[in-house]
Amino acid sequence: xxxxxxxxxxxxxxxxxxxxxxxxxxxxxxxxxxxxxxxxxxxxxxxxxxxxxxxxxxxxxxxxxxxxxxxxxxxxxxxxxxxxxxxxxxxxxxxxxxxxxxxxxxxxxxxxxxxx
Amino acid sequence: xxxxxxxxxxxxxxxxxxxxxxxxxxxxxxxxxxxxxxxxxxxxxxxxxxxxxxxxxxxxxxxxxxxxxxxxxxxxxxxxxxxxxxxxxxxxxxxxxxxxxxxxxxxxxxxxxxx
Numbered sequence: 751x752x753x754x755x756x757x758x759x760x761x762x763x764x765x766x767x768x769x770x771x772x773x774x775x776x777x778x779x780x781x782x783x784x785x786x787x788x789x790x791x792x793x794x795x796x797x798x799x800x801x802x803x804x805x806x807x808x809x810x811x812x813x814x815x816x817x818x819x820x821x822x823x824x825x826x827x828x829x830x831x832x833x834x835x836x837x838x839x840x841x842x843x844x845x846x847x848x849x850x851x852x853x854x855x856x857x858x859x860x861x862x863x864x865x866x
Numbered sequence: 867x868x869x870x871x872x873x874x875x876x877x878x879x880x881x882x883x884x885x886x887x888x889x890x891x892x893x894x895x896x897x898x899x900x901x902x903x904x905x906x907x908x909x910x911x912x913x914x915x916x917x918x919x920x921x922x923x924x925x926x927x928x929x930x931x932x933x934x935x936x937x938x939x940x941x942x943x944x945x946x947x948x949x950x951x952x953x954x955x956x957x958x959x960x961x962x963x964x965x966x967x968x969x970x971x972x973x974x975x976x977x978x979x980x981x
Binding site: 792798806862 | 911969973
């Protein structure tokens with residue numbers, strides 16, 4: 751069964767360091783997303799990506815964040831200078847289409863980022 | 867503006883009990899989609915169901931059932947004869963319109979099923 755794969759499963763980094771979270775979406779999917787979930791809180795949308803550009807982003811997704819699809823399979827989230835409050839579970843998701851009518855988003859297992 | 871309210875923060879039941887998880891939503895759109903996701907202790911998000919705003923039929927899938935009522939803006943989720951493996955956090959989510967798939971999640975309800 752196709753699945754979204756995220757690496758690493760857990761990343762510990764020092765405050766101020768840059769981190770790159772990696773995702774391999776399902777191969778025939780065209781839309782990619784990042785969400786985050788601060789421990790014990792709700793899942794929050796960060797950004798959606800289609801056709802090599804950001805299609806939507808939330809107010810959380812500020813200049814500290816960037817996304818990239820460096821090749822045909824990977825989708826990455828970069829956090830430039832991590833802060834303590836960036837500690838969260840980050841979920842990658844992909845879908846075949848944009849509209850909720852035609853598709854569901856498949857979520858990866860998540861990467862737990864801990865900033866110390 | 868979208869809003870999804872899951873008023874129950876945590877529910878604790880004993881195995882084999884039925885349990886209903888509430889979800890109330892707000893939207894001004896006439897076209898929208900509602901979702902339920904399960905997040906087991908391992909952390910991943912598991913898709914359970916999607917329902918569009920034009921289909922108010924209740925749905926049953928095994929021990930799971932969903933009751934969608936537009937009159938009360940609710941999309942409640944019932945687990946019949948709960949099992950320990952049902953222990954998880956359950957999220958209700960709402961996505962508006964036909965432009966993009968960007969669900970807004972509720973805060974989740976933690977379900978604990980005791981043996």
